[in-house]
Amino acid sequence: MATKKKSIKKTLPVIIGLGSAAAAAGAYYAVINHFFKLGFNARFQPVEDDDGFAKGTNYSDVVLEGKKWLFEAPSDRVELISHDGTKLVGHYFAAENAKRTVIGFHGWRAKWFYDYGSLGKWLHDNGSNLLLIEQRGQGTSEGEFMGFGITEHLDVPMWVNWVLDNKKDGLPIFLFGRSMGASTVLMASGKELPEEVAGIIADCGFSAPYDMLKYFCTHNAHLPEHPFMDGVVKLIKSRTGVDVKSYSAYEAVQHATKPILFIHGDADGFVPEYMTHDDYNACASEKKLLIVHGADHCMSDLIDPLAYWNAVNDFFSEYGG
Numbered sequence: 001m002a003t004k005k006k007s008i009k010k011t012l013p014v015i016i017g018l019g020s021a022a023a024a025a026g027a028y029y030a031v032i033n034h035f036f037k038l039g040f041n042a043r044f045q046p047v048e049d050d051d052g053f054a055k056g057t058n059y060s061d062v063v064l065e066g067k068k069w070l071f072e073a074p075s076d077r078v079e080l081i082s083h084d085g086t087k088l089v090g091h092y093f094a095a096e097n098a099k100r101t102v103i104g105f106h107g108w109r110a111k112w113f114y115d116y117g118s119l120g121k122w123l124h125d126n127g128s129n130l131l132l133i134e135q136r137g138q139g140t141s142e143g144e145f146m147g148f149g150i151t152e153h154l155d156v157p158m159w160v161n162w163v164l165d166n167k168k169d170g171l172p173i174f175l176f177g178r179s180m181g182a183s184t185v186l187m188a189s190g191k192e193l194p195e196e197v198a199g200i201i202a203d204c205g206f207s208a209p210y211d212m213l214k215y216f217c218t219h220n221a222h223l224p225e226h227p228f229m230d231g232v233v234k235l236i237k238s239r240t241g242v243d244v245k246s247y248s249a250y251e252a253v254q255h256a257t258k259p260i261l262f263i264h265g266d267a268d269g270f271v272p273e274y275m276t277h278d279d280y281n282a283c284a285s286e287k288k289l290l291i292v293h294g295a296d297h298c299m300s301d302l303i304d305p306l307a308y309w310n311a312v313n314d315f316f317s318e319y320g321g
Helices: 004-038 060-072 121-123 154-167 180-189 209-218 225-240 251-252 273-282 305-318
Strands: 078-082 087-094 100-105 128-135 173-178 199-205 258-265 289-291
Touching: 004 128, 004 209, 004 225, 060 121, 078 154, 087 154, 087 225, 100 180, 128 199, 154 173, 154 180, 154 225, 173 180, 180 199, 180 258, 199 305, 209 305, 258 273, 258 305, 273 289, 289 305
Parallel strands: 100 128, 100 173, 173 199, 199 258, 258 289
Antiparallel strands: 078 087, 087 128
C-alpha cells in the first residue's frame, strides 16, 4: 500500500504537467486559428454594409453620401474568370468626355463602395471612367480566402486586359489601390504591365504581408513575434497555399517601370506610415510622395482634400491622364 501511494505521488505531477502542456497547446492553436480567420477569411465576422471605415468620425456622412452616389449612378456589373478559375466582380462607371480609366482596388476586409465612397464621384466628375473591383474572397467575388496582395496582384493584369478588350477607347489606365489594395497594385508594379497603364496610385499600402501581420501581432494583439507568427505563417500556407514571405510590395517596386504616387497619413493607426516610406525609397520607377499630416488610415482625402486632389490631378496630368 505504501508503494502504491509513492507511485501515485510520482505520477501525479507528470499528469498535471501533461495536462498543462495540452491546455497551453490548445490555447496557442486557438489564438493562431482566430488570427488566421480574422486575417484571411473575410466571410468570418464580415463587415456590415453600413459600417464604413469613417464610422464614428466627422467624415462618415461624406463616405455615406459617396456610397449613395455609387449605388445610384449608372454602372455595369462586370464579371471575369481569373487565372485560377475564380469568378471576380467589378463595377464600371463610364464618364462623359473621359480622359482616363481608373481601376480601383479596395482593402482588407473592406468594400468597394466604402473605400471609394469618398473618392468615386470626384474621380468620375473629373474625367475618369471607373472600374471598381471587389477583391477575391470579399464581397460578391468568389474565393474562400484573401491573400494580402500575394494572390490579388495576379488579378490586376486581367482587369487591365478587360478594359483593353472591352472599351477600346485608347485612354490611359491608372491603377488605384487603398490599404491592401495599394499593396496589391504595388505588387503588380513589379510585373510586366501593358503600355496603356500610365501610372499607379497607392494610398496607405503596406510594405510586406509578413511585416503587416507581424505588426498586427505585436502592436495590436500584444503577442510576441515568436512563436505566434511562426504558427500563423504555417497555418496560412497549409490552408491557403499562400506563403506570406514569398513576395512583397517592397520587393516589387524595386522592379517597377510605371510611375507611382505614394500617399499616406502620418496619423495612420492601422498601417504604419514608415511602410510607405520604405516602399517609396525602394521604388525604381518615377515616383511622387504625399504625406498628409493628421490623417488616419485612408483618410488623407478627407483631412486635406486640397493637397490630396492636387497631388492626384498633377499625377494624372504629368503621366498622360
